[in-house]
Amino acid sequence: MASRIEGFDEEILSCAKEEFLEKGYTDASIRTIAQNAGVSTSTIYTRYSDKEGLFRFLVEPVAKGLKELLRQSLSDFSSLTGHEQNEKFMEYSDRGFEAVIAYIYEYFSEFKLLITGAPGNYYQEFLEGLVELDTNCTKKFLIQVGSKALAEGRVTDGFLHVVSSAFYSGIFEVVIHDMPMEEAKNYINELRAFYGNGWKEYYRK
Missing domain, CATH: 1.10.357 (Tetracycline Repressor; domain 2)
Incomplete structure (x- = not known):
């Protein structure tokens, strides 16, 4: 797993945690997480590979x-x-x-x-x-x-x-x-x- 980048991962992970807690893993949306974090979906996929990768990183x-x-x-x-x-x-x-x-x-x-x-x-x-x-x-x-x-x-x-x-x-x-x-x-x-x-x-x- 890649090292966390201060000031970058924190905002994405905070938004991801909120989305996963509210909707569960299956219904959580990468698009919603990206919008709330102020980044593109491609940024999330590049950084974490996929939704499971983001979950594991969290x-x-x-x-x-x-x-x-x-x-x-x-x-x-x-x-x-x-x-x-x-x-x-x-x-x-x-x-x-x-x-x-x-x-x-x-x-x-x-x-x-x-x-x-x-x-x-x-x-x-x-x-x-x-x-x-x-x-x-x-x-x-x-x-x-x-x-x-x-x-x-x-x-x-x-x-x-x-x-x-x-x-x-x-x-x-x-x-x-x-x-x-x-x-x-x-x-x-x-x-x-x-x-x-x-x-x-x-x-x-």
């Missing part, structure tokens, strides 16, 4: 930003010893999800487009990227705390994928339903508690 930096935020948080936790992970699990989890919620609400409109209106498999690909990070960290955690769940086959790659996918899909319900931020915090904390209690069975040695 939401991809935000999607990558959340993935990097999650990657860094999980990497920091994975670098701890097994004993430290047991002792500091909630501390790292609380801090990580506070950052995730803040990031989602900072770019709420972009996430609204990404989750509810992305073309093709774009949202699913985004979700799969988060799930891959999460499941890899979970496997390392189970091994480091001495759990036998993996070795005994009680936890498999397929099981991890389903649980993680359901969890992150649940988190994004706050965007789908336009939850106020404080309500979203409470909801996500309850969601974490629900999944956390289920995982306790597998954390045992």
